[in-house]
Amino acid sequence: MERVKQLFGRAVRGILNFLRYKKHIYLPPGFFLILAGIVIGAAVFIYSKFIEEDYAPVEMEFETTSYDLSGQTIVLDPGHGGKDPGATSASNINEAQIVYNIADKLRERLEESGAEVILTREEGEFVSLDGRKQDGDLFISLHSDAMEDPAITGFTTYYAYPNQKEFAESLNASLDEYSYFHNRGNREYGYQVIWQLDYPAALIELGYLSNRFDDHTITDPSYQDRMAEAIIEGIDNYLN
Missing domain, CATH: 3.40.630.40 (Zn-dependent exopeptidases)
Incomplete structure (x- = not known):
């Protein structure tokens, strides 16, 4: 059990050290991932609010015609x-x-x-x-x-x-x-x-x-x- 605690502690310290001293490695890709998420979210919002509403048909007025279908x-x-x-x-x-x-x-x-x-x-x-x-x-x-x-x-x-x-x-x-x-x-x-x-x-x-x-x-x-x-x-x- 003591051995497991030691390994866990080393892992936590390793992660903390990485986050503290290796920012040049993970910050640039993290930034681009966040930016990509924002772009995708904005695209979904625009589609749902504007493009999807485009399904409404263009109203085209038409005049009804009189027909004589007597006897049919x-x-x-x-x-x-x-x-x-x-x-x-x-x-x-x-x-x-x-x-x-x-x-x-x-x-x-x-x-x-x-x-x-x-x-x-x-x-x-x-x-x-x-x-x-x-x-x-x-x-x-x-x-x-x-x-x-x-x-x-x-x-x-x-x-x-x-x-x-x-x-x-x-x-x-x-x-x-x-x-x-x-x-x-x-x-x-x-x-x-x-x-x-x-x-x-x-x-x-x-x-x-x-x-x-x-x-x-x-x-x-x-x-x-x-x-x-x-x-x-x-x-x-x-x-x-």
């Missing part, structure tokens, strides 16, 4: 719902609520245009994929997905059959004018909600909640208004 029955399918919330947003607003909000805005615009609108579900309601099959003239399923890679951003339109392609292309072109996101194109894929229909139908991924910019933007009510306007314009372009 349009089925709107807000994805997920009820016990199936879909993808989770960093803003704690799930996919089911986001796409329902957009569908509700779109329903209002379509009804103003004279169209008959059928929603496959109401707010907070769960409906199976089979139960979403409805008769109509046009069908649109709305989604906002999430991916493991947070860098993935953009909107995508999908169709299941050749007779649905032109309608999906029209929606894609209109979204390209209104959306702030990268256009990931119009793709063929057999999602059940459009695969089980024999009339023009499309599924839209409006954005990716795993991407911070997409998430911040798509949860904004004014941007949701833009998406509703883009979709009704795409419908009108397809029909006329």
Whole structure:
């Protein structure tokens, strides 16, 4: 035990002597380490206060257009719902609520245009994929997905059959004018909600909640208004 105390005492004295007489060795690098810490801290502060706030989309005013869609029955399918919330947003607003909000805005615009609108579900309601099959003239399923890679951003339109392609292309072109996101194109894929229909139908991924910019933007009510306007314009372009 006495031996341990002696060794400990020598170690302490060695450290104290080093700190007292070898300042020229440790002070310069210590200074630069402190300076580096200050610079990194300042960078993090600037990013969090200024750059991150840049995610707010630039407000772009647009005028709503009057459309005449009388005689058309349009089925709107807000994805997920009820016990199936879909993808989770960093803003704690799930996919089911986001796409329902957009569908509700779109329903209002379509009804103003004279169209008959059928929603496959109401707010907070769960409906199976089979139960979403409805008769109509046009069908649109709305989604906002999430991916493991947070860098993935953009909107995508999908169709299941050749007779649905032109309608999906029209929606894609209109979204390209209104959306702030990268256009990931119009793709063929057999999602059940459009695969089980024999009339023009499309599924839209409006954005990716795993991407911070997409998430911040798509949860904004004014941007949701833009998406509703883009979709009704795409419908009108397809029909006329």
